[in-house]
Amino acid sequence: MLKEEYKKLKVLYVEDEDFIRENAVSYLKRFFENVYEANDAFTALDIIEKQKPHLVITDIKMPKLSGLDMVRKVRQNDKKTQFIVLSAFTDKNYLLDAIDLGLVKYLTKPIKHDTIFPLLLQCAKESFEDESNKKYLTETAYYDSFESILRIEEEEIKLTKSEISLLELLCKQHPKPATYEQLQSDIWQDEYMSENALRLLIRDLRKKLPTNCIKNISKLGYKIELYR
Numbered sequence: 001m002l003k004e005e006y007k008k009l010k011v012l013y014v015e016d017e018d019f020i021r022e023n024a025v026s027y028l029k030r031f032f033e034n035v036y037e038a039n040d041a042f043t044a045l046d047i048i049e050k051q052k053p054h055l056v057i058t059d060i061k062m063p064k065l066s067g068l069d070m071v072r073k074v075r076q077n078d079k080k081t082q083f084i085v086l087s088a089f090t091d092k093n094y095l096l097d098a099i100d101l102g103l104v105k106y107l108t109k110p111i112k113h114d115t116i117f118p119l120l121l122q123c124a125k126e127s128f129e130d131e132s133n134k135k136y137l138t139e140t141a142y143y144d145s146f147e148s149i150l151r152i153e154e155e156e157i158k159l160t161k162s163e164i165s166l167l168e169l170l171c172k173q174h175p176k177p178a179t180y181e182q183l184q185s186d187i188w189q190d191e192y193m194s195e196n197a198l199r200l201l202i203r204d205l206r207k208k209l210p211t212n213c214i215k216n217i218s219k220l221g222y223k224i225e226l227y228r
Contacts, residue, residue, distance in 0.1 A: 006124035010034040014044040014058035041065035054127045135171040136227040170224035177223035
């Protein structure tokens with residue numbers, strides 16, 4: 001039996017064979033409110049970027065880009081998304097890759113309910129009950145780095161994509177400051193980060209956080225003050 005909060009787990013299923021994918025998605029929708037599907041790895045990467053699923057279940061052998069190569073791309077910037085990888089056969093090299101990529105599990109097909117359901121519960125538990133994901137700004141305000149949600153007095157505070165990126169970087173760097181170079185790389189990436197654009201982003205995020213959470217470190221960058 002799923003806890004009510006577990007039903008909010010966002011799951012993406014990636015499989016190029018339509019019949020298998022449709023059956024799997026139908027199964028997952030019995031338990032979860034937000035289930036996404038993709039028939040290739042590139043579509044999946046786009047969904048991961050936009051929807052930020054908690055869990056991705058993917059086949060290995062797909063056209064264009066394999067499931068493991070897709071995970072490898074995600075892992076360049078994202079260590080928190082959980083992955084379960086499926087394969088029609090066991091291969092020692094795949095198993096070694098699975099260890100290196102920090103997968104929840106490498107499973108060989110066919111997949112049965114008794115095998116996959118405990119893993120779904122495990123992923124939901126880690127997503128919603130792991131206190132290490134919560135960065136407390138005050139006793140009653142925290143940022144959940146797994147859900148990318150800011151809550152103050154249990155009220156969800158809406159953040160823009162750039163504000164989320166900034167808050168995640170500040171929390172990741174804590175207790176050290178996020179340098180101007182890191183801000184450029186993580187938030188603006190290939191675009192130019194002007195002084196005015198950074199100042200406006202910091203100002204807008206400060207308005208949504210408890211007072212005095214973000215400190216400017218002269219000539220270096222910004223840091224966040226955490227309650228615990």
